[in-house]
Amino acid sequence: MSRRVFAALFAGLALSTAGPAAAQTLARAPVASPTLLAGASHDPSVPTTQQVLGWATGEQISRPAELRRYFEALAAHAPDRVRLFDYGQTHEGRPLWGAVVASPANLARLEAIKAGSRALSDPRATSAAEAERLIADLPAIVWLAHSVHGDEISPADAAAATAHHLLASRDPAVQAWLQRTIVVIVPSQNPDGRDRFINSFRAGLGVETNPDPLSAERAQPWPGGRFNHDLFDLNRDWFIQSQPETRSHAALVLDWRPHVLVDAHEMGTDESFFFPPEAEPLNPLLPASTLAMRERIGRNTAQRFDEIGQPYFVRQVFDAFYPGYGDGWPAYLGAVSMTYEQGSARGLVARRSDGSLLTYREGVRNTFVALLSTIETAAANREQLLRDRWAFARDGVEGGRGAYILGPNPADPTAVEKLAGLLVRSGIEVGRADRPFNACGRQWPAGSYVVSRSQPLRRMVEVLLTRDIPVPADFMARQAARRDRGLSDELYDVTAWSLPLMFNVPAEACGAAPQVATTAVGPELVRPAAVANPEARYGWLIHPGAAGQKLTIALLRQGVAARAMLAPFTHESGAWPAASRRS
Template structure:
């Protein structure tokens, strides 16, 4: 071990001229000397310093310029405008035929015989601080570009290899800067060293602090959108997904736990995964590198890099290397060294290539069988599913965009359709044909199940899009083609009349929220209706609570300027603006009523930093910044005591421990609320509010949840099963809403599905008008949640608003912004921002 460690350190620290060539280089006698090595490009051995994304990109471009085997795919920019490149490596002959190869690849989904090279995609470092993969990919790109070995030439004659070194450019650069800034010349293995303990938010996440390896299905971020577009362009047969895990572990490759594979994944998929695993076993045995499989990780949630291929006709394989999180880190198994981690990832990259080629015929046959019988249906009358987002074409269009990116065939309606005693309006509905190439993916997207062989989940146990988008759905519907259209009807540009006294906007449209924010930014007075109303002369009667009322007479703009602004906003957001020629109601209140409240400008403060949930903070930031267009300062919890809270309208807590906030700051926050501020807090942040008496409603304690589980008679062998039942990895539950509560304005039903992934809830509330939503009596809709939790949460509060002086505390037991994909629940946050401060009293 000492000899191995000494060699590893020598490789890292030796100057270029004397460094021993690492084992990812081809033999000098069988390599193309005109191709620049990574060490020659960098000026030091690969791995001596952590690579930045721009260095990797420049090196890929150099390889493409030097080698006829290499071309590049550009899949767009990250949030921070970093270019995302993938090296396409194959023989020079195949490079000349790439357009024909791509045309052949598309035919497999149309149930036509396959006649193209094997496509192998190796993708690395989707978590930016799992950097050994990006380094191994850089070495691999060189190896395949330069090697003259017979097996490499045969591989490139028969296959196209895609190499994506960095799937998370922004996170990788955040991490590499940290690791390089905090390392010394002499490697330090101490786990407490700054090199190994990144500051918040760490490099794992992208710009908006999202875990991109949970975004393959939902596509909330541009990095994911470009990656999935590349997947469907090339339709790979095999995808290797390279990660890192805890430094105390060894090396993992799939198969995962057999009983935790999604039931929609074909058995052949797992059989081929196990055949491929033999090649990884041989490769790591040859290196004396310990490994494991069939443990810890699963193949259930289809939103990850190793599982998305499984429901799209490919074989996805997860690799996990123990992480050095720097150059060297001590562990119980001995030191984890970056150079050795790179060598392991390189070894399983080669075993992936060799295994895929050895199983070429089986991989091709598997993909052909996967899409067999799933060609597009060209019948005049189609069978399928209808989906509707009532009164909200923006939500419908967001779903249509998601379908388009996943190559799911879908249609808009040219006229209303009735099914299951429901009306599916042409204004806000979609039709999904049952017979289509992506039918397996569609089935997975809307899969609902509550029973499982194994109740342990590495991620969520349900990801039903009907719930996430809060849709009406009818299945096994027959629809004629003349009722369908490929494109949504375009809203004509509105020419607003000059005799209007007011303008009305329906809040049920999701885009009404960002439109409202732009109006507030322009200093336009907007009011919200706290009671339903109707207006004389307007055909659409019964405007619900939450509808927006914009007086034609404004203090800062002329009537003409307002009309022009509203026309532009209507066109930009697709939101209809309805002019009213009178203040008179057609029954009920008039527009001059006090039941219309002026909406105040919003100036939120989002608490960030250590002690807060990184991903939940990022989701809130993304919503406020990207979706609503609100200038949102992120202020570390440790700095809050230096901030004048009076400068803000809302103080927002994502989940977190908030251990750095003391009693004095709690008093400051109480004063902020008493003076008219609003606190919005979710999940574990409620513990801090409760402990500091900022919230009077009692929480169900962790002890009470634990006592709901009967542990009498359990043996030590039952421990893992009990822990699995106690975990809520992510289940979909149902809320029952107080439909008239301001937090629920814009909702079209009194039932609302939410994602629940933490055991937290409220005890019953005696005061009236506090509870905005409670868990339904039949709480579980989809996924796994232990019966003990279901019984404990049924008919208890889930969302509430407490008034304190002139302000409010909005308390949410769940994350209603889950991964920026739960469009059905994000409206609650908009209501908390705009309506709670003016409407709850």
């Protein structure tokens, strides 16, 4: 190579990398049209992401803080139509937040609408006449939750597009939606994971995007962006509520009682788009009205996708059996809850196995269209949604007989307390017996818990406490036939979750409610362990179990030394199992 050619190449390299401005420039997704929705007419006074963040929606993967900045701009522009709220904090200190988009009249009476939704969910406190008044008056609450897995990226930016369209669209039909609905938007359910993904993505991004599946920009270092800070899959946590993200979100949903709820995800790059109806098996405790409305919303979304030429599939892969998903748990509160799944670019552009390209902007567009279809269908079916909620609650109260009894396990007496607290966190009414009583042909000690089957959330009671939710026999037969042919099963995920079994708590489903006074319990999980003989001269023995673990951790944090006993032993106070602690 001549010295002159080498010098020219070196000069070109220097020009391509020099200067802080060049170093900060990010590649962008290809843009086929200036708007995500062809033909849409928008009020130019409503802020766009281009004006606030510096890029059109879908050109970049927005960080949670950038999304927050954009929604704050919308709220500043239209404070009578947009309201932001915080509902918690992640392990890493990022805020968990959402936004309400509504007509001025509905936003002004937001607390009354929430109270009305809760009233319509309890026929014991609301008369039939009052229910009719609420059904005639209330808007439907549409809940849009996005990107619970941090590397499922396009739904969060679709949330921004949805908010902008609701505020800026000049289509009278869109503004009519907001007369009949209020829309709650949670853009990022897992901001810790999303930021982790974006950090690795931007670190690997070149001057131009690289669609190769093995490109550095989509090579996520362990642990990747899917999980939260504690490396937990938040989409399996809705009734266990072990993580702050899920705990805070579940409490928020309980407070609002939305009528429609979308949990927007992504899936593999080669896939198109999924929306309900779901694949089999369907949980037998799902109400028929919920399944019917899911199908109605799905048919409308299919029509909207046909109009833009976007492929999709239904009744495949994603079943509706496990109640711990973001679309599972809310269904047993009476919500029409659904999972949406968009094929993921896992970056700004990806090459599929057939050679075609999938852009990030395309993924954002598809989720955006599905969300608009959901709002459109909810608005058109506002009254039916409210009537179905009233019927769901009445069926809970009138359709259940007897009660579940939960007793203490002598090996871990406080495990039943933790279980009772989790049930309350799922909206279930639980009472603690004030004295011993007889039920199901046996005696139960004072402090046992009674969970009536005659309450508005009866289906939540049954789905969490029933020992075995049966998978339909014809589906099981089909799986056995597949196994015989060497094929994998068609179950998506978890098939067993009985909480009494999980907590090793004695439990019985009694045909008649016990005749015993009970005290309503709250969401506290474990009471502090009681200390016997506080004047002990040598030390204390701590029984294993939930309360013992809580006390041991508190002691260790205070610098108190403790030792675990590796084998059972006896002491003057009696027999002690292995794993007892001495301090």
